Amino acid sequence: MSVLLEPRDGVGVITIDLPERRNSLTIDMSAQLVEHVAACEGDDAVSAIVVTGAPPAFCAGADLTALGEAREDGLRAIYAGFLAVARSSLPTVAAVNGAAVGAGLNLALACDVRLAGPKARFDARFLQLGLHPGGGMTWMAQRIVGPQVAAAMTLFGQVLDADAAVAVGLAFARVEDVVAAAVEFAQPAVKAPRDLLLATKRTLRTTAAHDRHEDAVETELVAQVASMDSPAFAELLEAMRARISRHA
Numbered sequence: 001m002s003v004l005l006e007p008r009d010g011v012g013v014i015t016i017d018l019p020e021r022r023n024s025l026t027i028d029m030s031a032q033l034v035e036h037v038a039a040c041e042g043d044d045a046v047s048a049i050v051v052t053g054a055p056p057a058f059c060a061g062a063d064l065t066a067l068g069e070a071r072e073d074g075l076r077a078i079y080a081g082f083l084a085v086a087r088s089s090l091p092t093v094a095a096v097n098g099a100a101v102g103a104g105l106n107l108a109l110a111c112d113v114r115l116a117g118p119k120a121r122f123d124a125r126f127l128q129l130g131l132h133p134g135g136g137m138t139w140m141a142q143r144i145v146g147p148q149v150a151a152a153m154t155l156f157g158q159v160l161d162a163d164a165a166v167a168v169g170l171a172f173a174r175v176e177d178v179v180a181a182a183v184e185f186a187q188p189a190v191k192a193p194r195d196l197l198l199a200t201k202r203t204l205r206t207t208a209a210h211d212r213h214e215d216a217v218e219t220e221l222v223a224q225v226a227s228m229d230s231p232a233f234a235e236l237l238e239a240m241r242a243r244i245s246r247h248a
Contacts, residue, residue, distance in 0.1 A: 002018045002026075002028070003016050005036040007045065008183050009183055010047050010186070012036070012043070013049075013179065014049060015054055016051075016053045022098075023057050026066045027066060030078050030080050030081030034081060047190045048090055048189045048190060049090050050093045052095035052096075057104070058107075060104055062075075062103040079134070079135045081107070082109075085110040085111060086111075090198070092110070096115065096116050096162075096178065097178045102126060103135060105137065106140065115181055117177075118162060118174070127157065
């Protein structure tokens with residue numbers, strides 16, 4: 001297996017582990033990513049996913065030499081790995097420890113949150129390779145950093161280091177030990193009721209497509225009322241009342 005899955009403190013840590021090829025994605029590796037994401041989603045003991053790469057890189061892109069004559073089918077098979085991350089029902093964090101290039105950038109963009117290590121580099125590089133961007137990179141980038149930064153990265157070859165990525169909102173924070181920081185970052189999600197966590201992520205996706213505040217209010221209302229009937233809410237409410245009574 002060149003993509004590893006390690007449960008750690010309620011988090012599934014998925015590591016692309018082909019350092020001699022700077023973690024370039026093959027079709028088989030993308031299939032492993034799909035399997036590991038599904039395994040995390042199916043494990044009630046896992047409440048978040050962290051994606052990283054074996055040093056020195058996060059992911060240097062797709063290994064296009066492995067596609068042969070597959071072309072469209074081969075590209076779709078490469079996309080499958082980071083699309084599984086993008087579609088995951090669990091919260092996802094990219095622990096970007098080194099270069100995230102091409103499809104590796106897509107993998108980072110596919111996560112809900114990106115943390116950048118000191119050696120992180122975010123590099124579209126498609127045009128420099130004579131290749132059109134793919135996998136929804138232009139859509140993801142523009143939604144995350146806006147059209148100007150997306151154009152700077154895609155059309156003008158601007159590479160962002162950790163500090164620049166944080167400055168433009170591509171990364172949430174720069175951290176030293178990025179995998180450990182990502183696992184720690186995920187702990188509030190781990191401690192939340194899992195059903196509520198999944199419902200909240202679904203709502204985030206739904207309301208992101210709304211044009212009106214009123215529509216978001218209605219979407220959230222249904223889920224919020226349902227959460228008030230849950231045993232977890234009843235327990236937390238009772239604990240809060242007990243604390244108030246002790247300090248009254």
